[in-house]
Amino acid sequence: MSELLKYPGESSNNDLTPDGKAAAHTRRVFLFKLAVGLNVLVGAVLAVPLVGYIISPSLKKGSRTGAWIKIGDVNEFPAGETRLVSFRSPVAVFDDGQTGDIPCWVRHISGRKFQVFAINCAHLGCPVRWFAQAKLFLCPCHGGAYYEDGARAAGPPERGLFLYKHRLVGDSLVIHAGDMPTLATQASCKGDPLVQIQPANAASVTVTTANATESTSWQA
Numbered sequence: 001m002s003e004l005l006k007y008p009g010e011s012s013n014n015d016l017t018p019d020g021k022a023a024a025h026t027r028r029v030f031l032f033k034l035a036v037g038l039n040v041l042v043g044a045v046l047a048v049p050l051v052g053y054i055i056s057p058s059l060k061k062g063s064r065t066g067a068w069i070k071i072g073d074v075n076e077f078p079a080g081e082t083r084l085v086s087f088r089s090p091v092a093v094f095d096d097g098q099t100g101d102i103p104c105w106v107r108h109i110s111g112r113k114f115q116v117f118a119i120n121c122a123h124l125g126c127p128v129r130w131f132a133q134a135k136l137f138l139c140p141c142h143g144g145a146y147y148e149d150g151a152r153a154a155g156p157p158e159r160g161l162f163l164y165k166h167r168l169v170g171d172s173l174v175i176h177a178g179d180m181p182t183l184a185t186q187a188s189c190k191g192d193p194l195v196q197i198q199p200a201n202a203a204s205v206t207v208t209t210a211n212a213t214e215s216t217s218w219q220a
Ligand code: FES
Pocket: 121, 122, 123, 124, 125, 126, 139, 140, 141, 142, 143, 144, 155, 156, 157
C-alpha cells in the first residue's frame, strides 16, 4: 500500500507509539464530532428564519384576525369633524414595527353616528388626506377626490372610500380590524351587509347583501 505524502518533519502513524496512536485517534474522533456539531448548529440557525417564513402566515391568521379594536372615546371626536387616528393591527407581530400601526379617518357625524374610513384610496391604495375647508378627501397619487361621507367625487377611483364596520361600546368607538376593508373581505363576511356609499346629496344609502339589494335612510 502506498504511503501518504507527509510534510517535512511530520510523522506517520507507523512512527507513533501505541499511546501516541490512541491519542491521535481520540483527537480525530473529537475533531470529527466537533465538525458535525458545528454543521448541525449552523443548519439550525439557517433553518429558523426559513421555518418562520413558512409558518408565519398560519400564525398570523389566528383568532386576532377580525378583532374589534377600540380607537378612541366618543368625546375625542368633536361632532362635525373628521380626524385621523391610528390603531395597532391585531395581526401585527413584534417585528412589524411601525408597519403594524394602521391609520384611518374617523368622521363624527352627530350624536352617536360615526363613519370610519380606510385611509387607502379606492383606486390604487395611496393614503388619502382630509381637507376640512374643502370638505374633501384628496388622493395625492392620481387626483382622486371623495366627499366628506366617503363617496367618490372625482378622479380615477370607481367607488367611494372603504368603510370599517364600527360600533359604540359605552363611550368607546370600536372598529372591526384585522382585515383590510375591501369589497372582497366584506363580501366574505357571511350575513354582513356590503355598504355602497352614495354621493353626499343622496338621501339614502344602498345596502347590498348576498341575496338582495335594499335602500335604507341615511342621515348626514
Ligand atoms: Fe388614489 Fe390613484 S391611488 S387616485
